Amino acid sequence: MSFLKNSNNGGPGVNRLLDALPKNEYKRLLPRLKTVSLVFGDVLYKPGEEIKYVYFPNDSIISLISELSETSWLEVGMVGNEGMAGLAVFMDVHFSSTRALVQGSGTAMRMSSAAVRTEANRLGSLHRLLHRYSHSLLTQVSQSSVCNRFHLVDARLARWLLMTRDRLGTEEFPLTQEFLSNMLGVRREGVSKAAAALQAGKLIRYSRGMITLLNRRALEAKACRCYAIIKAETDAYLN
Amino acid sequence: MSFLKNSNNGGPGVNRLLDALPKNEYKRLLPRLKTVSLVFGDVLYKPGEEIKYVYFPNDSIISLISELSETSWLEVGMVGNEGMAGLAVFMDVHFSSTRALVQGSGTAMRMSSAAVRTEANRLGSLHRLLHRYSHSLLTQVSQSSVCNRFHLVDARLARWLLMTRDRLGTEEFPLTQEFLSNMLGVRREGVSKAAAALQAGKLIRYSRGMITLLNRRALEAKACRCYAIIKAETDAYLN
DNA sequence: GCACATATGTGTGGTAACGCACATAACCTG
DNA sequence: CAGGTTATGTGCGTTACCACACATATGTGC
Numbered sequence: 001m002s003f004l005k006n007s008n009n010g011g012p013g014v015n016r017l018l019d020a021l022p023k024n025e026y027k028r029l030l031p032r033l034k035t036v037s038l039v040f041g042d043v044l045y046k047p048g049e050e051i052k053y054v055y056f057p058n059d060s061i062i063s064l065i066s067e068l069s070e071t072s073w074l075e076v077g078m079v080g081n082e083g084m085a086g087l088a089v090f091m092d093v094h095f096s097s098t099r100a101l102v103q104g105s106g107t108a109m110r111m112s113s114a115a116v117r118t119e120a121n122r123l124g125s126l127h128r129l130l131h132r133y134s135h136s137l138l139t140q141v142s143q144s145s146v147c148n149r150f151h152l153v154d155a156r157l158a159r160w161l162l163m164t165r166d167r168l169g170t171e172e173f174p175l176t177q178e179f180l181s182n183m184l185g186v187r188r189e190g191v192s193k194a195a196a197a198l199q200a201g202k203l204i205r206y207s208r209g210m211i212t213l214l215n216r217r218a219l220e221a222k223a224c225r226c227y228a229i230i231k232a233e234t235d236a237y238l239n
Numbered sequence: 240m241s242f243l244k245n246s247n248n249g250g251p252g253v254n255r256l257l258d259a260l261p262k263n264e265y266k267r268l269l270p271r272l273k274t275v276s277l278v279f280g281d282v283l284y285k286p287g288e289e290i291k292y293v294y295f296p297n298d299s300i301i302s303l304i305s306e307l308s309e310t311s312w313l314e315v316g317m318v319g320n321e322g323m324a325g326l327a328v329f330m331d332v333h334f335s336s337t338r339a340l341v342q343g344s345g346t347a348m349r350m351s352s353a354a355v356r357t358e359a360n361r362l363g364s365l366h367r368l369l370h371r372y373s374h375s376l377l378t379q380v381s382q383s384s385v386c387n388r389f390h391l392v393d394a395r396l397a398r399w400l401l402m403t404r405d406r407l408g409t410e411e412f413p414l415t416q417e418f419l420s421n422m423l424g425v426r427r428e429g430v431s432k433a434a435a436a437l438q439a440g441k442l443i444r445y446s447r448g449m450i451t452l453l454n455r456r457a458l459e460a461k462a463c464r465c466y467a468i469i470k471a472e473t474d475a476y477l478n
Numbered sequence: 479g480c481a482c483a484t485a486t487g488t489g490t491g492g493t494a495a496c497g498c499a500c501a502t503a504a505c506c507t508g
Numbered sequence: 509c510a511g512g513t514t515a516t517g518t519g520c521g522t523t524a525c526c527a528c529a530c531a532t533a534t535g536t537g538c
Contacts, residue, residue, distance in 0.1 A: 415486090
């Protein structure tokens, strides 16, 4: 959307956190960054596992998932081009407390945890941006928490689809209802019903694991205010 | 519990984050710290309001509350002697996104936001501890989120009472069921039922806004695993 | 000790979501 | 195109929690 400073590929799929860095600082980081492909289903960290790399998604999405048992999961945070997965490293914690699952295929910039720690000791722009992103993520997690507590599945599904769209940059993406139910922490049948309602209203179309958003404006109306709140926060923190 | 390094009052009501600082760094901070009394019901920050001071609770508790509307609240985080309220300041954000409500009367060490920013630029022990606390808080919020989604009111009430006890250091504290219902994001009648069940089992006793924990071990059994998970995290991060 | 405010209990009916079982439908593979 | 796999739909009984209304305590102040 906005003018992209550092990236030269020009597409919308550029990590905005890295892009917000001043040119010289970005250049210093560049040799430590490697573009990698993340594929739906990849698990970047398991709970308790050491974090070896952090990831700055370009057009991919990484879900942060908290697990209670084998059967009950809940997505507590979504990381796209506005942020970084592996934030714990920045906070001087070497192990992940959540599962990090690639929920949207695409590319990301990967950096070693050691490099992050070195950079974080510089008190430069990256340091400041990661601080501000930490706050943004905390706000996202908090808002999701309230949302999960009070809002109906329909609204939460709409919110979730919109958040995914914003990060992937496309209206169409592969997602089964089974998967969605795990993200939202509800039964598959619940998603089935909510999705059917959205499809009946021509807000979305789906078939066998492929979802297409048809009417974004209407979806935003269906979604709870949490979508707007989270979006405002994630968009604004980079300033 | 553990040996207290800096504080000289010796009681259990000492902010553990400050206490974990090396002596020289603590001494440097001391002139900027002021002991203040926090009284149940005090509002330290409202959403969107500027954060002028941060608070390191000694034996007080500060609840971080996310609001959806006038009627639906939810506590997303609890800050006691293991942490600091106003963490946003450390993350270079000047305004609070949540309401900060004193939920347990007691004292806290207060510091101006400006002083926090100055200190945070030093990359010293405070910097590191606040980083690690940030991670701890994020974990707490995430875990609460899953807990609120999946666990029954009974278990969540037990967890909440235990967390309060741990931070106040007493078995008896003033709390109406009305207030509890706001914290847990359920109806007062729901709390009433859950509390009655706990009282019937002699786990707690209560009357007109005063609650006494009678059997902590049994309460821990009633509470979900989330209590232990959060406790482990908040206790461990100081190392 | 009586009025009053506040805290807590209870009862009735409603609903969103659950768990389970099974039906249908779309795609894939040989 | 037959057969298997995976995705989605549907029905049924259950449950935790909701919303509202009201009853009953327990304290406080005159």
